[in-house]
Amino acid sequence: MAIDPPIVPTSRHSLAVERLRRSVLGGPGQTDPDLRRQVAAYANELWRAGKTDLPLPDELRPYLDKVTLAAYKVTDEDVENLRNGGFSDDEILELTLACAVGCGLGTLGAGLAVVGEA
Amino acid sequence: MRLSILHDGHAEAERQGLEEWERLAGPPSDVSLALAYRPDFFGDPLNAWIDGALRGESEWSSGDRELMGSFTAHEHRCPFCTGAHAAVASLTFGDERVGAVLADPDAAPEGLRAALGFISKLVSDPAGLGRQDAEPMRAAGVDRAGLEDVVNIAAIFVVMTRFANAMGFEGTDEEFAREAEGLSVTGYAEWRGEPSDPETNR
Numbered sequence: 001m002a003i004d005p006p007i008v009p010t011s012r013h014s015l016a017v018e019r020l021r022r023s024v025l026g027g028p029g030q031t032d033p034d035l036r037r038q039v040a041a042y043a044n045e046l047w048r049a050g051k052t053d054l055p056l057p058d059e060l061r062p063y064l065d066k067v068t069l070a071a072y073k074v075t076d077e078d079v080e081n082l083r084n085g086g087f088s089d090d091e092i093l094e095l096t097l098a099c100a101v102g103c104g105l106g107t108l109g110a111g112l113a114v115v116g117e118a
Numbered sequence: 119m120r121l122s123i124l125h126d127g128h129a130e131a132e133r134q135g136l137e138e139w140e141r142l143a144g145p146p147s148d149v150s151l152a153l154a155y156r157p158d159f160f161g162d163p164l165n166a167w168i169d170g171a172l173r174g175e176s177e178w179s180s181g182d183r184e185l186m187g188s189f190t191a192h193e194h195r196c197p198f199c200t201g202a203h204a205a206v207a208s209l210t211f212g213d214e215r216v217g218a219v220l221a222d223p224d225a226a227p228e229g230l231r232a233a234l235g236f237i238s239k240l241v242s243d244p245a246g247l248g249r250q251d252a253e254p255m256r257a258a259g260v261d262r263a264g265l266e267d268v269v270n271i272a273a274i275f276v277v278m279t280r281f282a283n284a285m286g287f288e289g290t291d292e293e294f295a296r297e298a299e300g301l302s303v304t305g306y307a308e309w310r311g312e313p314s315d316p317e318t319n320r
Contacts, residue, residue: 011266016167017273023163047276048244071283072195079120079284089121090156096284097160104277110244111269115252115262 003054004037005044005105009112017108024101030090031098039095040102043068047103048110059085060095067099120286124152132157143300148287149202149278150297164277169307171270178264181210182230183271185219189234190275192220193241198287199279205294209302229258237272 005025008017025040026033038056045052046068056064063078082092119125128136132154139146146154153161172183184207191199200220207216218225223234232254239251255265 011270012263013167013170013266013270016163016170017270020160020163020167023159027159029159050245067280067284071280074284074286076120076286089123089127093121093123093155093285094159097281100277100280100284103280104273106244107240107273107276108269110247111240111272112266114247114249115265115269 003034003041005041005102006109008105008108009116011108011112017105020101021105024094024097029094030088031094036094036098039064039098040105043099043102044106044109047106064095064099067096068103119148119152119288120284124148124155124285128155144296145293147202147289147293147297148198148285149282149289152281152285152287164274165306167270168274169305171267171274173305176264176267177261178230178233178267179210181207182233183267185211185216185226185230186233186237186268186271187275188216189220189223190237190241190272191279193238194275194279194283196275196279196283198282198289199275201289201291201294202297205291205298206301208295209298229255229260232258232260233268236268240269240272241276 008014011017025037029036035057038054039060042052042054042056043064045054046065050069059082063074063082066074066078079092083089087095128151136146136151136154139150153165155161172187173180176183178186184203188200188203188207191203204213204216204220211219215225219230219234223231223238226234236251236255240247252265255268260268
């Protein structure tokens with residue numbers, strides 16, 4: 001089942017945002033785009049609400065929780081653990097970016113919702 | 119950087135681009151290296167978004183917007199993005215003013231101060247954000263487009279600080295200052311084949 005992060009309200013920069021969303025969450029890569037969208041949806045909800053029940057592979061959760069909520073705490077060991085779990089550097093990169101973009105879409109969603117006309 | 123592919127895994131075309139960059143402006147920073155890796159996937163679309171939000175037409179000056187970016191990065195404890203964009207903002211405002219605003223956003227003039235307060239709430243308590251949090255910006259005369267710019271800048275730095283911190287970007291003030299000078303010439307979108315218009319610096 002494909003999971004997508006929520007639709008974001010439009011703004012004057014929506015075309016650029018859409019280009020980025022399509023590339024990172026849907027473009028060709030080493031990881032399945034369905035997994036990238038799942039990561040983005042998970043990060044989006046976790047970032048906005050501080051918790052989420054959305055599914056995510058267990059082996060990714062510790063790293064992506066950290067990237068979402070406190071990326072400054074990521075260590076060399078966190079990345080090494082993913083490598084030891086069988087993820088290539090390109091896969092780690094793509095999933096990190098999917099997570100970051102999910103948080104960015106969450107920021108747009110939360111921010112644009114309150115700046116509209118009264 | 120934690121992933122060596124971002125340092126030296128570039129395809130031939132990007133490697134040549136980086137060598138050309140180095141001849142013109144010195145060694146590329148970690149962010150330049152990272153955005154040049156598989157640029158179709160992330161770097162090019164990201165730079166297009168940044169170019170529109172930080173350099174496109176806006177009621178905010180580029181210096182204001184760079185300072186908003188640096189402030190957002192500061193809120194995320196991302197020394198790389200804070201320093202890199204403080205260096206760009208300093209070209210407009212000077213190091214002292216930029217440092218003062220990062221240390222205390224109340225030191226900023228009214229409109230910018232309102233924007234920084236909004237960003238701080240947005241990135242620390244998105245679930246608690248309400249229309250009232252945008253009121254100080256509206257009271258300072260910021261229009262709808264200006265409000266959208268602020269939200270987009272915050273979102274850009276929510277993305278970039280996670281990328282930079284997770285990947286372990288490092289840089290020095292000297293490198294930030296050098297790259298800020300280069301950026302003031304090229305803009306964000308140029309070096310990957312999307313030339314800036316010298317008339318508008320876009």
